[in-house]
Amino acid sequence: xxxxxxxxxxxxxxxxxxxxxxxxxxxxxxxxxxxxxxxxxxxxxxxxxxxxxxxxxxxxxxxxxxxxxxxxxxxxxxxxxxxxxxxxxxxxxxxxx
Amino acid sequence: xxxxxxxxxxxxxxxxxxxxxxxxxxxxxxxxxxxxxxxxxxxxxxxxxxxxxxxxxxxxxxxxxxxxxxxxxxxxxxxxxxxxxxxxxxxxxxxxxxxxxxxxxxxxxxxxxxxxxxxxxxxxxxxxxxxxxxxxxxxxxxxxxxxxxxxxxxxxxxxxxxxxxxxxxxxxxxxxxxxxxxxxxxxxxxxxxxxxxxxxxxxxxxxxxxxxxxxxxxxxxxxxxxxxxxxxxxxxxxxxxxxxxxxxxxxxxxxxxxxxxxxxxxxxxxxxxxxxxxxxxxxxxxxxxxxxxxxxxxxxxxxxxxxxxxxxxxx
Numbered sequence: 001x002x003x004x005x006x007x008x009x010x011x012x013x014x015x016x017x018x019x020x021x022x023x024x025x026x027x028x029x030x031x032x033x034x035x036x037x038x039x040x041x042x043x044x045x046x047x048x049x050x051x052x053x054x055x056x057x058x059x060x061x062x063x064x065x066x067x068x069x070x071x072x073x074x075x076x077x078x079x080x081x082x083x084x085x086x087x088x089x090x091x092x093x094x095x096x097x
Numbered sequence: 098x099x100x101x102x103x104x105x106x107x108x109x110x111x112x113x114x115x116x117x118x119x120x121x122x123x124x125x126x127x128x129x130x131x132x133x134x135x136x137x138x139x140x141x142x143x144x145x146x147x148x149x150x151x152x153x154x155x156x157x158x159x160x161x162x163x164x165x166x167x168x169x170x171x172x173x174x175x176x177x178x179x180x181x182x183x184x185x186x187x188x189x190x191x192x193x194x195x196x197x198x199x200x201x202x203x204x205x206x207x208x209x210x211x212x213x214x215x216x217x218x219x220x221x222x223x224x225x226x227x228x229x230x231x232x233x234x235x236x237x238x239x240x241x242x243x244x245x246x247x248x249x250x251x252x253x254x255x256x257x258x259x260x261x262x263x264x265x266x267x268x269x270x271x272x273x274x275x276x277x278x279x280x281x282x283x284x285x286x287x288x289x290x291x292x293x294x295x296x297x298x299x300x301x302x303x304x305x306x307x308x309x310x311x312x313x314x315x316x317x318x319x320x321x322x323x324x325x326x327x328x329x330x331x332x333x334x335x336x337x338x339x340x341x342x343x344x345x346x347x348x349x350x351x352x353x354x355x356x357x358x359x360x361x362x363x364x365x366x367x368x369x370x371x372x373x374x375x376x377x378x379x380x381x382x383x384x385x386x387x388x389x390x391x392x393x394x395x396x397x398x399x400x401x402x403x404x405x406x407x408x409x410x411x412x
Contacts, residue, residue, distance in 0.1 A: 013368045017246075034124075052124070079372035 001094035004065035005057060008072065009035055010082040012052035018072070019056075025067045027060040028097055039081065053081075059089060059097045101211050103204065106295040107392055110302020115309070122300045130297040131361070132263060134203050137286040137293070139267015140279055142221025146268065147275040149219060157341045161223045161351070162230050164337045168330055168355060169195025169231035173238055175326070181318050182378075188238035189367045189374035193383045194326055195231025196359035199224055199260060200301060201391045203294050205353035208396050209346050210291075216346025220354075225264050227354055228362050229255055235363070236370045244370050254366045261362065301388065308385035315381055323386035327356035331399045335407075345407045352399040356391055358383035 008018065015032065022030050035053040058068065065086055076082050091097055113120045146154075173191035176182050182190070202224055209216050232255050236244050244251050255261070271279055279286070312320060334355025338348035360383045368376055 011368070013365055017250075017369070076372075 003059050003091045003097050004062050005087045005089040006065045008056040008084045012054050025064050027058045031057045103295045107298035107302040110299040111306045114303040114306020127300050133293045135263035136267040137290050138221045139264045140271040141218045143268040143271015144276045145218040146272045158226050162226045165195050165227040165230040169234040185239050185374040188235045190379045192232050192235025193358045193363040193379045196363040197227045197354045198357040201357035204392050205396050214346045220350045232366045239371045258362045305385050311381045323382040330355035348403050349400045358387045360384045
């Protein structure tokens, strides 16, 4: 069964707001991991609170993924370090997502 | 004057960071260190509050809160007058400098212990009181009275950040149980305070070194501000302490608080409330310049000056 995997890599400061947004869009769950890396906004080496990055993954239906992406785009793309991408995934228990 | 060993830990971390040595404390350890330091300072303050008539302190708390607003406005005015920064950046930096750093406060406490100068431990309550108003001021300077995220979100960020919760929590616990109640916890929170502070400063040295590359990018103006403003802040802090008839030790603490800049509560709140402000500017100033300056030069300097002037003014 096909679903979308939405991956967001962004500043830890946004975690709570991001979770709210994901839930409001109707996703059934999400996974958050700590992340490190380097990009347009410089090295975020996660050795300190304010430099910390998170990676949020959501497996959901295409329309939910679309809704979350649009919302994040509107609210955060301008001022925050945020990478967002979608991929197609095959899930084994579709009722979970 | 005897060099405090905790300062050498800071220098060790800073040096290791500059040399890109293979050294890093796990982030969970840094978290734990801040939790223990915040609770230690809170407990110590609470124990003293239990012994004092703390209703008498309410006017002092008001005076100190006012000091936070004055410092924030002063920083904002200076930054705006220079015409170097947009309003949002100036307000964000002002919020950091009106607010305070618990790490710097802890260094001043350790310093006073080393030189054997008594102080008002209840000043921990001042840390909480100073943490908040300047952040709110920073937001109001940019957003007026209508922040994008709404005041609920802002208040949550400011009052439920770990700094305020743990300090206030420690104060309350100390106040409720008193010195006798805290006694069983003393080995961890009181006796081991300096050990935890040493480890914390080691980590802060590493962090400050990792931020130091950004100083070059932000130019001489930011460097100058981050070195000069602490002196102004310390003056305001010292004067406030004198007006509130605090002891010499208390004046050193309040001067240090006035000189210090927040790098935990203010960055988190500003990031969400004033996202267009560049967090690199304020964090570099507060963490890579002002914090090391206060730790290495500021605290002994404020003590030296106040020690010379304070008795003369009858404080």
